[in-house]
Amino acid sequence: MSCWYNISAPEDDIVVSTRIRLARNLSGIPFPSRMNSEQLEQLKSKVKMAVSESNTPFAKTLKYIDMNAVPEVEINAMVERHVISPEFAAKSEGRAIILSDDESISIMIGEEDHLRIQVILGGFQLEKAYDIAERLDTLLYDRLHFAFDDELGFLTECPTNLGTGLRASVMLHLPVCESSGEIAPLSENISKIGFTVRGMYGEGSRSAASLYQISNQITLGISEKNAVDNLKVITAQLIEKERGLRNNLERISVEDTVFRALGTVKSARKISGKEMMNLISRIKLGTSMGIINSDKNPFGILIENQPFMIMRRYGEMPPEERDIKRAQTLREEFKDSSL
């Protein structure tokens, strides 16, 4: 089964992925931070039951996974695939998740809140992702009793999630906005209207792969639909901005950048995780601009060559050996990409 990140999707020249996350808690059980093991078991079995009782074809794609049965390498690989959060991975003992076949739907049970419902899709698909999240929310709501207050909305452990409990985000590839120095001013403008920009997969202010996540900050006093609609407008503007800047690039310079990156992945014998970010970013710019052909989604390849994703395939190994395996895999993946 192909994962969401290996399927081509709308506007995926710039939008890598769309994510909707809902924070939900069951009434009558304390928040995870104060829950005892008995209450955790009770929570898991209620959720498991709620999903399995639903006879919709939709619910049938979902499986319940006991995290105790998942090896450490795979737990970390799930973080790299965005299936679970790093925080959940760190305290996954006794926890469980619900996961769809293509991994586009995941529900973490016992993260910061009882339930963290996540829908992640490739490309720019806010409405579709929101629609799926709502169906999941309804499916569970019908069978579980969510903690809800008429004034505050959904109750959550952290007050920043109170209200809708919704976090909508898009992951954008903005290499030319970045190189033109546009990220800082864009970020400032976006924060004024209640959204946040942060680099992804990168340390410091610059994102290693020119990936930037835009997400809503506000969950209280705004409807779910409004939050999603606002993000949609902002994203559309950013797409136009990045495309416009790309069209103004000097062709020979961008070709040089792109072809060098492709030449490197086709020939290098060792590639660190950090270098891969940079190379994949440039190759993705090349495929998006029609400079090079590749039937693969470069960002899918990026996910599949994160450290634990490599060790999931080949077994545990030190970083230097991973760099060699990564270079091997990248050579293989891009061997038919034409210069």
Add this chain to the structure above:
Amino acid sequence: MSCWYNISAPEDDIVVSTRIRLARNLSGIPFPSRMNSEQLEQLKSKVKMAVSESNTPFAKTLKYIDMNAVPEVEINAMVERHVISPEFAAKSEGRAIILSDDESISIMIGEEDHLRIQVILGGFQLEKAYDIAERLDTLLYDRLHFAFDDELGFLTECPTNLGTGLRASVMLHLPVCESSGEIAPLSENISKIGFTVRGMYGEGSRSAASLYQISNQITLGISEKNAVDNLKVITAQLIEKERGLRNNLERISVEDTVFRALGTVKSARKISGKEMMNLISRIKLGTSMGIINSDKNPFGILIENQPFMIMRRYGEMPPEERDIKRAQTLREEFKDSSL
């Protein structure tokens, strides 16, 4: 006609070229710095005559070139091909040279001395180069009257050339000596025995292409044969040193270095002169170590893609356009080199 730098030669895994230079002056004519134009004409016609009068097949490969008839771009390209010195190029008006078909023999007329006889061959061919230089010296000596003093030997404008007037040098490719930090101690030891090491084509202490020229410092109180023999011994030691270090390299690391360079020349759209040095050096290491196949001599390609060598083929152009032409040429040259 193929030039000396495009023919494979002994020990050319490490020795790029061998050069013998003889400084000679005619008695009865002042040194070039004090010579008037009439005396210069007299000098040129004497030398031209001496060469054309010789009926040896050897002398027939030599042609007399009036530098006034040579376009500026070609004069600079001659410097890049090591046919003439930069100093000679700067004051070439009214000057002439004698040049062989394959450009391995050149005689500058009216450089610092009346005659600078140069023989340059690919690889490690000190005896052969010296032998050719001697034949030229004899050929000219028979017809011209060289300034010679029984005690001082051949008289030259600069006292550092007095005596034999001989400068013997080899150009070595020492990338692994360099990366192992061996150049400074080697250089110190070599200078103690009257030889000099200097980086070639490079600014600062590091040579851009890991090329180092070893040459004799002393011309007085030592026979020509001794100078050549000593250089031969030193060079043989340096060859062994570099080969030994190469054999101790971690294979995957050197492959990574070499293949990345090849991947870059096969894909880049702009390559500066400085970057080319670095790339060619790594490719040459790869061909010498049998890591990559190439029927071309990488250092020949390096010479042919110097700025004026490019403009000699395509006409004058600004540096940015040369970088594009250079990248095009390198892609073409290495397109069949296997990874």
